[in-house]
Amino acid sequence: MVQIYARKKALAGAANVLLAGAEKLKTSQNEAVRNRTTLDFHIELLRLRQNWRLKKVSNTIIGDLSYRTAGSKYLQTGTFEVTKAEDDEKASSPPSSPLPSGPTPAKQNSALRVSIPSELQGVAYIEVLCQKDHEDLCSVNINLLGSGPPPPPTQTCIGSKKLEAAQNVLFCKELFNQLAKEAVQLQAPIPHMVVGNQIMATVLPGIQLIIGLCHSTTADKKQQHPSPSKSEHDHVLEHSLHQLLREVHHKNTHHPFPHPATGPLGPSKKRMFAGPMAADRYELLEMTKTDTLLEQIVKQAQHFIMRMRTEYVLDTIAKEVKDPLISSHWNTLNSPTQSCVKINISTHGYDAVCRTPLVIHVGEKSLKCICRDGKVMNMSYEPQELRDLIFCHINQHQILAVQALAKTMGWQALGNSNHLGDDSTGTVEPLGNASSCLMSSPTGDRIIAVRCEPHTGIQVSVAHSPRTDFFPSRLVTERKWEHLGGQFRDVRLDKMEGRNFLHKMELLMASLTSNS
């Protein structure tokens, strides 16, 4: 009996052990099933480590999102902490993280919690404005986060989004800090101003470049965001500022080859070669001159405005002047501080007779025009100068074209002048130059005079010699004197038939030739 009891008890004990084991297995299996929906902490940490620098310091995991390993020398640290998200923390995490970019459902699934220092939270961007007397010429918003390529799918874990935003804040801060430092140090003729989160630099007289750092947290982000119409402007300056600091970073980490182990690090490739190539002191002095970020961006802004002004002048002239057609071709490839436009002045239907090509190099503060005859004209930033030059060339084109046309019609060009304006040939023009020419018919009995003025337009006069009728008078007794040339009579061009000036001239010459 006692034995039976003993056996029963032993069996019950063994059954308990088995049941407890089965229970444990069941719960662990259940947990594994539940964990399959939310990612494992360690796997997520592994993913995070593939894209970010993490290290373990005693019991915590510290990461670094600064650009220091990429060559940045900015002092502010970009450390963040990675912790395991507990269930209760998970519930409270959405309000504590201020970033709107991370998708909310993904956040709740994550087993990681990334805490970023408060000064790096939120969204930052750098705003670049070109202002003319408190009126915006252009506005470019630099939002590095928005301009960057979409992250690859492996990065979509929630920490990455948050970290990328923080890294962007850090980058913007470094960029602005660097620009502000340079603005204070630079000795510009008109000093740069740094007020709060804004840098003001004078680009050209009356035009300011304003660079501002906008750092906002979620709450006021929507109000501060500028209207989308403004940010749809040219993105050249946006790209440039971005690029300039990256370039500085790159230079800090990439030293030009060759660098011997005993040699110093840092000098440029040119400076490295200065010794063996026996550079003299002027060359060495030139090497020490480097443009700061602010100077470079000011130069680019200057060029941007110069290009815009040139475009505007050319377009308005092309709109105003219908008779010679003015077409401009901009080079698609250009440097940030230099571009080139080719201008063709031609008359519709007479392209083969005469064409006036011009090339204008647009620089930072000046324009250089290479004219048809190879002359080089240097102009300042004032758009009026370019306008004058183009008008001058329009006149010259008309005169040259009418002479070329005369040649094809068998007429003879007697003479021309591109720069009238002294006492003998008329009044001095307020702007530009008047030009004129004289042509005679094949038989020499008709003379056409053409005068082009920027203001009054084109005047055409015709002289007949000898006149068809002759009446002897007391002064002119014989007919032969009439060969000396008669009086010029103005032609009313506007009443004449013809599509354009050259067509009218062709008709005029044809009619005068047929008479003889």
Place this chain on the structure above:
Amino acid sequence: MGVTILTQFPTENRTGPHTIDVLSKRIMALGALQQGQFLVDCETYTSVPQLGPQRTVHVLHNSEQPATVFSLLETGTKTIPLATDGLFDLLMMKMSSFYTSKKQTKAESKGPRYEIGDFCVKLGTVTVSSNFKGILVEVEYRPCVVPAMCWDLLKEFLQGFLGLSGPTNPPAYLQNRMQEIYSPIDTIHQYLEHFTIFRKSPGIGMRA
């Protein structure tokens, strides 16, 4: 970088500073402007006997090329020129057990530097281990790099302010290289030639 002619100017009975004074007055009268000072120095190292046949290394610096150290290695049969950056000086210090320098032979030429149009004129007082040895006049014509093309111009210019003591023939070193492109190492060769002569000549006896 142009063509440089180096010529010795006899001191006759004057002291060094006095001669420099006379020459600088002449060049100033022509309208030259002083642009600082210049210095060319030369140190000579000889190899230790364990290295076999004796070789000599002349290390020169020219203030016109401040980042460069020039050296000329004389093996007995030929001269090997070398232009390097400033680290070469440190290298020579490392090699002090193979190449030893005689401190008494340190030669240098220093003095005022003038610019007059396209010419650069340097009036150097030569000292060998701080003993005054003579006067070297260096004239550079900057727009040209081929000696043959500007030698006549340089000769005329030199005779213009040095008088009869101006050179009548190109320096011996340049005579075979008149058609070649001039480089800074050629200036160094000329300096070394003159320094070698000065080192061998007995002291003039007048201290600078």
